[in-house]
Amino acid sequence: MIDTTPRFTVDGTRTAPTNWDSPDMRKRIARRYAAERRFKYLGMGAVILSAAFLAFLLYVMIGNGLSGFQRTEVALDVDFPALTGGTGAAALTGPSAENTAASLDLPGVVSVAVEAQYGETEVPIFSSGAWQIVQKRLLEDPALIEARQTMWLPASSELDIAAKEGGSAQAERLLAALRAGDAVQTGFNSSFLTGSDATDPAQAGIWSAFKGSLMTMLVTVILAFPIGVLAALYLEEYAPKNRWTDLIEVSINNLAAVPSIIFGLLGLVVFLNWFNMPRSAAIVGGLTLALMTMPIIVIAGRNAIKSVPPSIREAALGIGASPIQVVFHHVLPLALPGILTGTIIGMARALGETAPLLLIGMRAFIPTPPGGLTDPSTVLPVQIYLWSDEVNRGFVEKTSAAIIVLLLFLLSMNALAIYLRNKFETRW
């Protein structure tokens, strides 16, 4: 139906009414609707593209890294009675077992056994750490030494790569020969989770880096959590409105936005040069990360404290509690779930941090797990960075596997934060 009511323009002249059914108008509306759809698809495309990037990243990491949890093993016949001069099982029990095992010259035993079974090969068959596994198995079960054994030992890095993704021609030939003799199997790479950094990718593991991460995080949380919570309480509950308080607020907001590498420079100058603390130590890393995490905890804590309704405070004051009692007996317990959520998120960020720790020297080669807070140590992200720089191709899968472990950890921390928030959050 055509609208026939007269229209007026601003200066009062009459115009013909807009004919919405005219082809021009229809075309115009169609064009506007098409633009609307395009815009919507553009938005959808942006979301999908971002999500696709995340999916691609995870796909690449998992695709590269899953094989890092597996290792290729090759069978080896070890004629223990002949090679160890008939050492009895009794010698490998009791307190002197370690010494006896050391005196057996197991590296020599293994290489003689390899020589006997496979002869000279173009590429080494076994990882140079294979004898350690023999030693471990002997100590666990001394009876093994009294007979000839077939042991499955980790293959060398070249052979491992050849088995997983194809390697050099020599390694491929050797692998085919071994496969023909049914002497190859794939097993779970337990030494990746329990071992330490090594120059041979077949032996490299993440345990020492992981332990370093745990110790660093321990220092961080012990320092940053109490200080952050106390500062948040002060600023939100007691601080008078004056220039000092403003200064504190500005510096906290600013610290939360300072690039992390600046904290590394601070740690290098203040902790290492001025206070002479040990280089590469977990305690310095923890201190540096605590300074970085504290502002995040303060900001999250203030939001949590702010959301506790004033009626709680007024009721407590009304029945005679002192201001300190009001806060510590009532406000803090109610705000704690929110504060904890913020703390876990801040800790997750600190756990993935690399740059400041590089500057304070936590990038050393750490072949044994650190024993204490002042021992040289490294952390998981730095270990990932160090491995990513290795030329040896065997480290590609190790790097990705370490990334999988790190991401799993971060994911579970964030899941814990979300769980805490959903379970304990009170909506007033």
Added chain:
Amino acid sequence: MAGAGLLFLVLGLGLIAWITGRARAAAFVKADRTNLNSLPSYHGWYMALFAVVPPLLFLAVWGAIVPALQTDMVLSAPAAQALPMDGFARASILSEARAIASGAQDTAFQPMAEQFVPLYRAAIAHYNWIAVAATVLLLFAGGTYAFTRLKPDFRARTKVERVVMGALLTASLIAIVTTIGIVASLIFETVRFFQMVNPIEFLFGATWNPQSTVTPGGDNGFGAIPLFWGTVFIGAIIAMIVAIPLGLMSAVYLTQYARPAVRKWMKPILEILAGVPTVVYGYFAALTIAPALRDFAAAVGIPGASSESALAAGVVMGVMIIPFVSSMADDSIAAVPNSMRDGSLAMGSTKSETIKKVLIPAALPGVVGGVLLAVSRAIGETMIVVMAAGLTANMTANPFASVTTVTVQIVQLLTGDQEFDSPKTLAAFALGLVLFIVTLLLNLVALRVVKRYREAYE
């Protein structure tokens, strides 16, 4: 470890002081049948604080001065005459002897250190006894003093609360101390750098090729302009070309178009992008994106393609920033009053017209503030560029070429041999100071813009 044992001793005795104080207060009630001014536990806390705080302060000071005292004692022994006069050799022998004596090290690399080990053992034992005696004495003196002050009408709560208040204030002052620490340490080292290298050359020079030796007046290769350009090119140009459209459009779609179920799932998924550690992004860029881009450039025939390209680092950094831009845009769009949106829709404009012509212009200051914050984050980002952007200082606008950034050079200069008297090492602090000032300014401007704009609609 003597320190930890002593600490546990102090805390254990502190617990006993707490129990004693509380029991004393409870005894008042029983004996006199009077009301206490403060609850018994506050009496306990009062006593525990007096017992624990002085020894802890003492131990903190002691820990700082005792190594010097021990060394003095070792040096006063006759065997010290044999030490070399050279200060550095002397110090290294002594520190090795100390490490062996305290059990941190097993064997000596310097034969001379061996004979000082027993001397150090004796000195450590000697001063340990002094420390234990002084700590226990202080603890009992403080505890006894507090014990004598406990009376039924003693205002223990007020005193304890004053201490708690002091602790709260101290905790919040740590933020200021940290800021001062950052500024002081950066300026301190930068001033030393500028004593060797002309600041004008550093800020406006165009060649970056740092060396350990400096010739006065000459071009020493400390011109940071190529680094500033690389930082801006990667962080403020390439990354933002990726992050702004994707972040803004994601925010628009998720807030204006998506069904609640989609929004509920997609928003956290996008936020995972911000939670992935930067070292993972860096590895991803170096392993996957950079070789792909290099091959692409080679296939298309772009000259100067490198396996460490500005584009690879910039694109990955942009993806990392997406959630950041998206949440800032989300907040700004949500802050636009509904009446403006409703008015536009009532005039017959479509949703996209409303968004493009009303919501986004109205939210623009907030979006711009968010972008500034994103830029400040991108230029301070380290690991992605360290792993994917390269080390050669190039002044090029070719995104497939390798450029270097301020953060890459900081890491590069400080992870080799550190000599704090060489301009090569100190240059890192000058770069750090520039980075700190620029990010600080960006943040202040961004926060002011966002705040102004919020006020405009409130």
